Amino acid sequence: MLFNSIDFAIFLPIVFILYWFVTNKNLKQQNLLIVLASYLFYGWWDWRFLSLILFSSIVDYVIGLQLLKQENITKRKILLWTSITVNLGFLGFFKYYNFFLDNFVSAFSFFGMEIKASSLSIILPVGISFYTFQTLSYSIDVYKRKLEPTKDFVAFSAFVSFFPQLVAGPIERATHLLPQFYKKRTFNYSIAVDGLRQILWGLFKKIVIADNCAEYANLIFNNSSNYSGSTLALGALFFTFQIYGDFSGYSDIAIGTSRLFGFDLMKNFNFPYFSRDIAEFWRRWHISLSTWFRDYLYVPLGGSRGGTWMKVRNTFIIFIVSGFWHGANWTFIVWGVLNAIYFLPLLLTNKNRNNLETVATGKLFANVNELGSILITFGLTVFAWIFFRAENIAHAVQYISDLFKNPDSFLSINIYWKYKKTILLIVLFVFIEWLGREGQYAISNLGLKWKRPFRYALYYAIIMAIFWSSGKEQEFIYFQF
Known part of the structure; x- marks a missing residue:
């Protein structure tokens, strides 16, 4: 169901x-x-x-x-x-x-x-x-x-x-x-109401963001040889927000539904695309799985307590197993290896425990260094998602090769205009997530800070957007895992 x-x-x-x-x-x-x-x-x-x-x-x-x-x-x-x-x-x-x-x-x-x-x-x-x-x-x-x-x-x-x-x-x-x-x-009325609010935001992530992004991500990935480099870049970007909206949206609905019945589930996503390095990303992405592997595999293997070789070995094991957990395809293993390579320099320089606090806490804007770190981490993540989404290794390699074949196409405004509605939805989504990044979920903070007329205007806008987009119903990506 x-x-x-x-x-x-x-x-x-x-x-x-x-x-x-x-x-x-x-x-x-x-x-x-x-x-x-x-x-x-x-x-x-x-x-x-x-x-x-x-x-x-x-x-x-x-x-x-x-x-x-x-x-x-x-x-x-x-x-x-x-x-x-x-x-x-x-x-x-x-x-x-x-x-x-x-x-x-x-x-x-x-x-x-x-x-x-x-x-x-x-x-x-x-x-x-x-x-x-x-x-x-x-x-x-x-x-x-x-x-x-x-x-x-x-x-x-x-x-x-x-x-x-x-x-x-x-x-x-x-x-x-x-x-x-x-x-x-x-029964706790305030907890139940907050649960409904979280369900609403989860449905928005899934139906408005993920399903709209999926329409173009599937089209571009399934016919990648027919598109220019800029369109392939958009395809990777659309999938990046598809998988986040899809999976974190499911988690929000699950957590919100549980609260209706008096249960507390762990937070599974903590605004991962605002991470300043890959270590922070993995502390914020699919938290329940990454901590499971940490406690039941990484730590029993010795964790990072041993020498350099043990640290390197355990890092690759944990990421490769995590990749293989996602599916029976070499693309997931390569995705895991890529993330291990991203993570390794931070581990070896003892910087993997930096950035434990939410970026720009208590501030409206991040500083230049933080913004640069976020963009670099996000770019590395988008690149790795290409392997995750590709049908096989050959498809991923060809996709990346075609991505850089025609750099002039990145300057074509017409290409971006073609996908303007989905791009605008992503921009709006990122804006709301940024404003609510210190909360349990994006609109939990906004719901507490905004005055009632603005708060209800936001809720009604979300509901209208859900009904407007509800004709493109798709299964959740992680059902296949």
């Missing part, structure tokens, strides 16, 4: 009413309602894959209880690796089977050996990368004794399948989200 669909517009109020007016006196009933609503939400896409979520929930629930009873270190490790193997086994089969098979065959063909192997027509279950990592966080934290395993299977199932963030995050830690299912929730 898509957040930007009529189905969800009907589904959400019904669940909300049942949650607060029918089951509100019984915590177990509320949790059970969340499970049923979440399974309906997910099964709306394809009910067959509900068995995966259920099986994963049962496996990790049982392993958690066994870890509680078991003190033997070897047996505890066996239990942990059982959870890791089952969860990553499902993920590997559905997401990477054909990738490894095709590359295995190609490798032997390179040495003159022909191997006959048939790839499978595998449908990738929506959100499997997200809920797999969420359940793994539970098993790992229980193993490390950071979390007491739950004996409430309904609460645990609600944690695994919680519908607002089930298919595209944020990837919640068990230590943060699971305890919220144990506590009685009471």
